[in-house]
Amino acid sequence: MPNWFRFVIAAVFIAGIGFQPAMVKAEIPYRTFSYDSGNGEFYVQPAYVPFGYIGLNLVPPESGGPANLNNPNDLFIDDTDNMYIVDTKNNRIVHLDANRRYIRTIGAEAGPGQLKEPNGIYVNESNVYVADTGNKRIAVYDRSGTFEREYKRPDTTLLPKSFEFEPTKLTVDKRGFLFITTNNGYQGLIVLDSEEGAFQGFFGANRVPFNLIDYLKRKVYTEDQLKKEIKKLPGTVSNVMIDRDGLIYTTSISVPNGHIKKLNFAGKDLLGEKVYGDRYVRINEETLFRDIAVDRSGNMTAIEAQSGYIYQYDSQGGLLFAFGGKNAGFNKLGLFDYPSSIAVDSKGNLYIADRVSNLIQIFRQTEFAQLVHKANELFMLGKYEESEGYWREVLHLNSKYYKAHLGLAKSHYRKGDWQTALKEYRLAKDVQGYSDSFWQIRVLWLQNNFGIVSTSILVLIILYYAGKKVWKNKKWRKGDGRTGHSPQASHPNTSASG
Amino acid sequence: MGELVIHLKQAIRILRHPVDGFWELRYEKRGSLISALILLLLAYLATLISEISTSFIFNPIEIKFINPWLVLAQVSIPWLTWVLANYLVSSINRGQGRLLDVMIGSAYALVPYIFFTIPLSLVSNVLTIGESSIYMFFHYIIIGWTGFLFIVLVQEIHNYDIGETIWITVLSVLFMLAIWILLLIFAGLSVQLVDFIEQLYEEVSFR
Structure with missing residues (x-):
């Protein structure tokens, strides 16, 4: 690189870290x-x-x-963009059409279908399932809101006696199995079958973090001492949803990692239990993921109630954007008091319910987000060449967006254009990718210059031995090759040998 | 001028014969403050150049984010506190070195770092992640060598035996940490004080 020497001079003279230019839009009360x-x-x-x-x-x-709404706690948008709002403190479900006009309320009339503080909802082609927390049951209605049946606490010896069946959120898979989160449900999701609501097992539970101190305690403590220890409980699952492919997404609280999980049929997390939300763990602040919405291309948008931030991840858990924030008395659209639920419609608009301000805010994708989504979707499918054009447009809008550089780097790497790949990997700050491209460049260089390299190594070796011999002869001739080596001896007369 | 050359040549002698080298530095006046300052400047330049020229693989930061003043602080603050701490600790533990000797010696102890950091950073440019163990090996050798010279320096400048040397080195490092913690507390409290005075002024001026 001939440039680096110029950088040396520049770096010596220019002090100060370059500040990123702030992009402030007056009408939007948050930064993305x-x-x-x-x-x-x-x-x-x-x-x-x-x-x-x-x-x-x-x-x-x-x-x-x-x-008006009172404490909306869950939102659901079905395939035809109908919207269902769980209006907890009003004990009802509000059903809106695709244009957000009122259709009906569900569960408000007295009778077997009356709801008491419902918290969660799931709707499929035939039924509306409501987690009726106050009545400790799942209430099932048909699509027109007529009560059909209910699932109570499953009659099984597998659940402990003390277990209270207080369902909060739920989802239903294609077989009709119900996946239910419960209050303080640290055991994970409860799975019930569709016919009689029989207990099928737990699903997607969090693990208790285990450390060295626990291990030592277990080795050293007596049984009585161990009983006195405060029981460590795994984090609770706070929400659940299912996508078109039958993958189940959960959010968890009180966990150090794996706040968001994408579980396959066997209950394995496909995202690898990464850390989500803020990159720093803050004292007295827990990451409080409340809900997750997954759009048609698999992007996951989750709300973090502690900070009021909305985090959008791609289908492999890489952060695309984060925005939003807490409403600190400004009452501006775009900020939240306590975001409780999120849903996404077919156009990619986000609906975010706030259970304190009792409103549902609507967010629209910008052109920038659409481009990123399009490019990232192709990229995730491995169509690197096709995604290239979109990434270039993204970079045109924002030259810092690292995913665009990463996308271009992979595309160039696949094409064998190592030099450009190297440059783009560097811009994307991807050390592994940079190293891989550099390896390719080095191999190529060695292949092309094998003659020069081997000759110069040979010449160097010959020069080394020749030089050594000449040096030795010279020293020997002068006769001062040997001086005292012990430190004590050399102290008095070292001035000669300097 | 001729003297300065002799003084700088002593740096190479210290690489080959550290014990003798430091002894001569102290008792035969083979070093001066000027040569020490030159070595310090070289150490600073070596750090700066290696920050810039080390391969992205081993130093993944952008060149434009390298702040020369920050690098200066990173080099000079530990060095200055070491000199101070070592001098103060050894002067009450019957060490024979003067402050000037500790300063000159501590500058000469940086010689392996000065000599080998830049070559290593250049070598890093032909290595990939797979060969990072090679890079780390030489990196640790440089650090270890420099650390060893600091221990020899304590022994020779203050005329300690080996047990005393290790004890004094440990004490000096602990005292360095103590200085930093005290400075941090002092800085924190001064900020509070300034803040308090500012607020007081505002409060009074609004009335």
């Missing part, structure tokens, strides 16, 4: 950021912008219930 592969934070232009809210005068007075 992402993390690069070196885990460094960088700002990007807005990926999602708030463009409206629903929740005020939502329910017409003739239906009998209150007009």
Whole structure:
């Protein structure tokens, strides 16, 4: 590299870290950021912008219930973009059509289908399933809101006596099996079958972190002492959803890693239990992922209630964008008091319920986010060449977006253009990729210059031995080859041998 | 001028005969403050150049984010506190070195670092992650050698035996840490004090 010497001179004279230019948009009350592969934070232009809210005068007075929402805790958007809002403190489900107009309420009339503090909902082609927390049951309605059946606490010896069946969220797979999260459900999801609601087992439980001190305690302590220890419980599963391929996504709280899991049929996490949310663990602040929504290309958007941030990950758990924040008295669209649920519609709009302000905010993708999604989707499918054009457009909008550099790097690497791949990997701060491309370049260089390399090594070896011989002869001739080696002896007269 | 050359040549002698080298440095005046400052400047330049020229694989930061002043602080602050700590600790433990001797000696102890950091950083440019063990091996050798010279320096400058040397070195390092912690506390409290005065001023000026 001929440039580096110029950098030496420049670096000596220029002090100060280059600050990234701030991208502030007056109308959006938050900054959008992402993390690069070196885990460094960088700002990007807005990926999602708030463009409206629903929740005020939502329910017409003739239906009998209150007009506004009270403590909305779950949202569900079905394949035809119908939207269901779990209105917890009003004890009802509000059903809206694709244009967000009121259709009906479910579970408000007295009778067997009346709800008491429901918390979760799942809707498939035939039924509406509601986690009726206050009544300790799952209530099932048909699509027109008529009560059909319920699932109570499963009658099984496998659940401990003290276990309270208080379902909070649920999802249903293609077989009709129910996957249910419960209050303080550290055992994981409860799986019930569709016919009689029989208990099928637990699914996707978190593990207890185990450390050296626990190990020593277990070795050293007596049984009585061990009983007195505070029981370590695994983190609880806070939410669950299922995608079109039958993969089950969960969010967990009180866990050090694996806050978001993408579980296959066997209950294995396909994302590898990474750390999600903020890159730093803060004192007295727990990462509180409350809900997750997965769009049609597999991007996962999760809400973190502690900070009010919305984190969007790609289908392999790499962070695309993070935005949002806590409402610190500004009451601006785009900030949250306590985000409780998130849903995504077929156009990729995000709906985020806030259980304190009792509103549902709507966020629209910007052109930038659409480009990133398109490029990343192709990239994830391994169509690196096709994704190249989109990544270039992304870079045109934001030259810092590291995923674009990574995408271009992989594309060039696949094509065998190692030099460009090297450059792009460096911009993407991907050390492994950089090293791999460099290895290729080095092999190529050695192949092309094998003659020169071997000759110069040979010449060097000959020169070394020849030089050594000449040197020895010279020393021997002068006769001062030997001087005293012991330190004591050399102290008095070292000035001669300097 | 001729003297300065002799003084700088002593750096190479210390590489080959550390014990004799430091002895001569102390008792035969083979080093001076000027040569020590030159060596320190070289150590700073070596750090800076190796930061810039080390391969991205072993130093994954962008060149534009390298701050020469920060590098200066990284080199000079530990060195200065070491000199101070070692002088203060040894002067109450019957060490014979003067402050000037400790300063000159500590500069000469950096010689292996000065000589071999830049070649290693250049070599890193032909290595990949797979060969990182080669890089790390030489990296640790440089650090170990430099550390060894610091121990020899304590022994020879203050005329200790080997047990005393190790004890004094450990004490000096501990005292270095103590200095840093005290400075941090002092800085924190001063910031608070300045903040308090500022707020007091604002409060009064608004009334």
